Amino acid sequence: MIHHNLTTIVDRPHWDAPPAWKLPEWVEPIIVASILVTSMIVTRRRDFKIFGGQSGGFRKSILDDPDAADSADDLLRYDRENEDDAQEPLAASKHLPKRRYCCGFLIYTPNSSRFANHIHSRILQKFPFLMEMFYWIIxxxxxxxxxxxxxxIFSKxxxxxVAQEHALEVLEFEQYGPLSFLFPITEVQVQQWFMHGHQTFLTVLNWSYALIHIPGTVGFIxxxxxxxxxxxxxxxARRTITLINHLAFITFxxxxxMPPRLLPEKYGFIDSARHDDARSVWMSGKYVNSLAAMPSMHFGYAFCIGVTLIYHSGIFRRTLEKGEVRKPLIWKLVYVAxxxxYPTLILSAIVATANxxxxxxxxxxxxxxxxxxCNRVYLIFLPLEDLLLWVLRxxxxxxxxxxxxxQRGGRL
Known part of the structure; x- marks a missing residue:
């Protein structure tokens, strides 16, 4: 229940900035598909042939190392938490059941290695990034x-x-709640600053909000x-972004x-995206949820990507991962910058555009x-994946x- 007056009287100046050019609807899917296909090709296994005899490219067995101390019994086991499933050739040749742990129980699942020479398996082995594409389709x-x-759920x-009431609850919490000191500047004030003398920048932010979210995240992956x-x-990183998705979906x-721009005008917000026609193909359509403001997936993605870039810079890490090369200072600074x-841009965009x-x-x-x-919670689905792969051979x-x-030096 709202107890405070949240209506705002704002000056609605004439919009001087011309509407931005609208992209055809087919452009964005083409951009995303191009990113995925390019990554699939670039990360292909070059020394593996889809057609013909057994090709190289598999990891060598430690049995090939005369100094290896590991026993053959160890090679026949699967790492219960290894989603790579990088089996040793001996384990694969025996087609032993996989040992998985799910909810504290040991589960034996089918070993699909016997299907390694099926044409669809060899295509995946040649282009392993196809698995990532499959995850994101789901x-x-x-x-x-x-x-x-x-x-x-809310049909009655x-x-x-309901969405409007929740939106007003958010505004009430920000302006009058116990954490109101965290929000000294209101969203209306931010948008009004852009509307008075900075409309061109607002147009840029409108298009940044509409067009960067999906292509930017897919490009990062x-x-x-x-x-x-x-x-x-x-x-x-991938599991973290996926769990962000699912936690957000549950909340939605x-x-x-309701996002601020869809609230009645008396609350002071302007639907700047409508003026610029800055609506992504991913933001419209029958099955797109326009009442999904809380939490912001735009910023959740951007924050996760930003943290990953800073981690990847290595500037705050004393030790490197196996095979990782220390980056020059200039590249460290680039990644940190x-x-x-990126999160700062997205934060500015989501608030200034009243989304x-x-x-x-x-x-x-x-x-x-x-x-x-909690990202490792997804490992409980490995048994289900094993079964699906078995069914699909x-x-x-x-x-x-x-x-x-x-292979190219790994120095960036």
């Missing part, structure tokens, strides 16, 4: 279901009215798959929240922290994360 499909589920009360020092490090479903600038509240960004930081700490490819980059 995540996107899950997002599409949130609006359907949310509408069903009306999801639009592709870039880090190519550059990460190891697949476990890459997988940590049960706590729909981008790691700080999110300050609290949305703060909650996104908290969600990102929880996602990082596919052998999971060995990731090629960082291989091409290390």
């Amino acid at each position: 995540t996107y499909a899950f997002y599409r279901l949130t609006i359907i589920t949310s509408q069903a 009360t009306g999801i639009w009215d 592709a870039w880090y798959y190519y550059l990460a020092p190891s697949h476990p490090t890459f997988a940590t 479903t049960f706590y729909p929240c 981008i790691g700080l600038a 999110h509240y300050w609290l949305d960004a703060l909650m996104a930081v908290l969600v990102t922290g929880v996602a990082f700490l 596919i052998e999971k490819p060995i990731p090629s994360t960082g291989e091409r980059f290390r």
Whole structure:
């Protein structure tokens, strides 16, 4: 229940900046598809042939090392928490069941290595980044279901009215709650600053909000798959972003929240995106959730990417990962600068364009922290993945994360 007057009288100046040129709807999907296909090609396993006899490119067995102290019994076991599934050839040749732990229980799952020479398995082995593309298709499909589920839950009360009430609760909390000192400048004041004399910058932010989110995140995933020092490090970032998605999706479903720009005019917000026609193809359509302000996935992604870039710079780390090369100071500073600038840009965009509240960004930081700490929860799905691969008669490819980059010297 709202107890304070949140209406605001603002000066609505004439919009001097001309509307930005609208991209055709097919451009954004082409950009995303181009990023994914390019990464798939760049990170392909060059010494592996799809057609023909057995090719190279597999990791050598430690049995090939005469000095190896490991026993053959150890080679026949799977790492219960290894999502790479980089089996030793001896284990693969025996097709032994995989040992997985799920919810504290030991589970034996089928070994799909017997299907390694199937054509679809060999395609995946040649282009292992296809697995990452598959993961993101599943995540996107899950997002599409949130609006359907949310509408069903609030069908009697009306999801639009519920979302508006939640939005006003957010404003009330920011301005009059016990943490109001964290929000000394209101979202309306930020947008008004841009509206009075800085409208061109606002147009830039409108398009930044609309166009950077999906291509930027997909581009980061592709870039880090190519550059990460190891697949476990890459997988940590990927699982964290995925968990950010799912935690946000759950919130969207049960706590729909209207973005500021959709509130009635009496609350002072201007739908600047409508003037610039700055709407991404990913922001419109039947299954897109327009009442998903809390938390801000835009800032959650950006914050996670920024932290990863700063970690990757190595500037705050005394030790490096195995195979990682110490970066020159100039590259450390570049990574840190981008790691700080990117979240700052997105934070400015989400508030100035009235697409999110300050609290949305703060909650996104908290969600990102929880996602990082709990990202390994996804390993409980490895048994399910094993079963799916078995049903499809596919052998999971060995990731090629960082291989091409290390072959080129690995000094960036």
